Amino acid sequence: MKKFVIMSAALVVFAGLASAELLLNGDFEQTLDVGWRETTYQMAGTFSFDRWDTLGQPAPGYAARSYKYLAKFAALTQTVPVSNAHLTLGFDARFRIGGGSSTCWPVAAFIIRYRDISGIELGNTKYYMHDAYATWANSDTAHLIDVSSVAGWQNYALDLGQEVTANLPGVNPDLVRNVSIQIYAYDNGT
Numbered sequence: 001m002k003k004f005v006i007m008s009a010a011l012v013v014f015a016g017l018a019s020a021e022l023l024l025n026g027d028f029e030q031t032l033d034v035g036w037r038e039t040t041y042q043m044a045g046t047f048s049f050d051r052w053d054t055l056g057q058p059a060p061g062y063a064a065r066s067y068k069y070l071a072k073f074a075a076l077t078q079t080v081p082v083s084n085a086h087l088t089l090g091f092d093a094r095f096r097i098g099g100g101s102s103t104c105w106p107v108a109a110f111i112i113r114y115r116d117i118s119g120i121e122l123g124n125t126k127y128y129m130h131d132a133y134a135t136w137a138n139s140d141t142a143h144l145i146d147v148s149s150v151a152g153w154q155n156y157a158l159d160l161g162q163e164v165t166a167n168l169p170g171v172n173p174d175l176v177r178n179v180s181i182q183i184y185a186y187d188n189g190t
Helices: 160-167
Strands: 002-015 018-021 037-042 046-053 062-069 072-081 088-097 106-115 121-130 142-146 154-159 178-187
Touching: 037 046, 046 072, 062 072, 062 178, 072 106, 088 106, 088 121, 106 160, 121 160, 154 160
Parallel strands: 121 142
Antiparallel strands: 002 018, 002 062, 002 088, 037 072, 046 062, 072 178, 088 154, 106 121, 106 178
């Protein structure tokens, strides 16, 4: 089963009229080894991480892609220290998956992981495209935002403090001191 997610991202903190981008190479203008860590768990199939000029995005610039065929996952990850969860995340993304069955279902996801000062995950928000067999579910520390019916490139924005307060009752927003961003391609089977 083929699945991939392509995106460009910016994690921005807004204070009054001033703003600052927190992600290193969030616009992918440099190669992926600048700011991003490649992670794979491979039981079968292939994976790749790519950086191209726009990848069909209407805006000029670069985008990155995580791709995984068959089990398990491939992810581009970046973790940044933050003073609190009062941040706005903005990103452009195009999600795609292919195939799928009850034993081998794909997911393309953009994941925001909220971490404490020592890096332990407190909870997460996942924008995800899936097939009918996916078993991921919401909980008090995990919020799913389904983008399965969205086609093409879209612009997304998320107020992280508001997201944690409204949708993740098991996460104390005052403990968030690191945020991880993942461009994540997943398949549960072979």
